[in-house]
Amino acid sequence: MQFDIVTIFPGMFASVLDSSILKRAAEKGKLLVKIHNLRDYAEGRHQNTDDTPYGGGAGMVMKVEPIVKCLKAVEKKKKGFKILLTPAGKTFDQAMAKKLAKKKNIILVCGHYEGFDRRVADYVDEEVSIGDYVLTGGEIPAMAIVDAVTRLLPGVLGNAESIKNESFMENLLDYPHYTRPAVFKGKKVPEVLLSGNHALIEAWRKEEALKLTKKIRPDLLKSTAKKEVRKLEGV
Ligand code: 6GU
16 A cells, blocks of 8 residues: 655654554555655745635635645656545545555645645545544644554454454444453452353453443444444335
8 A cells, every 4th residue: 555645744754654553564565655745846935835815814725736736746656546634524434444445545635724725626536534623734634544544454453453343343432451460459350351251251342342332422323223224224
C-alpha cells in the first residue's frame, strides 16, 4: 500500500511513521508513505498556499492551483484514490477503513485554515472527516487513516492480533481484558477467566462486550439492529 500525503507541515509525520507497527509495516514492505510539501507547488515570492476569502469574512482559504498542481505531479508517478481531509467530509469509520485497505494507492490532501476553495472538491474522489470536532489541520486525521488502514493489510499484524476483528466483535466494543496480578488492591480478576473453560470464557466475553456497548455506545447497537433489519428485508 502506498500513501502520498500532501501537506504544508511535512515534518509532522516522521515520529508516527517511525514507530511501532507502522515502522514494522514499512520495514516489511507493506507500507510506503511519501510526503509532498504543498508549498513547493505554490507560485510567487511567498509561495502562498492560502488567500483571503471572496465575499469577506474571517480566516484564510486554501488556494486551488497549488493543490491541483501537486496532485498532477503526484499522479504523474502513480495514480491513486484521492481523499480531501476536512471536518466537512464523510465520517471515517471501520467500514471505510476496510474499503480503503483494498486500494493500492491512496492520496491524502491535508486541509488548513478555514477550508479549501470549493473547486478543489472537483479534483478528489472523496471528502473525509475523522469525527465531529474541529482540528487545526488534516495532518492528524491523515495519520489516523494511515494507521487504521495499515493495520488491516495482510501480514501487518500478527495472526493472534488480527483474528479478533473477524469474530463476533463486529459493531460491539471490545470485551474487558485482564492480566496479572489476579488481585490488585482487593480488586479481583473475574473468576471465569481463571477457569480454563474456553466456551464459558467466550460466552462471558460476548456478554460483557454487549453490556459495555449498551452502557457506553448504545448507538452502535441501534445501527447494527438497523443493518440486520435491512438484511432480512433484502434491501
Ligand atoms: Cl479531516 N480536518 C480538520 N481540520 N478537523 C477535523 C477533521 C479533519 N476531522 C475531524 N476534525
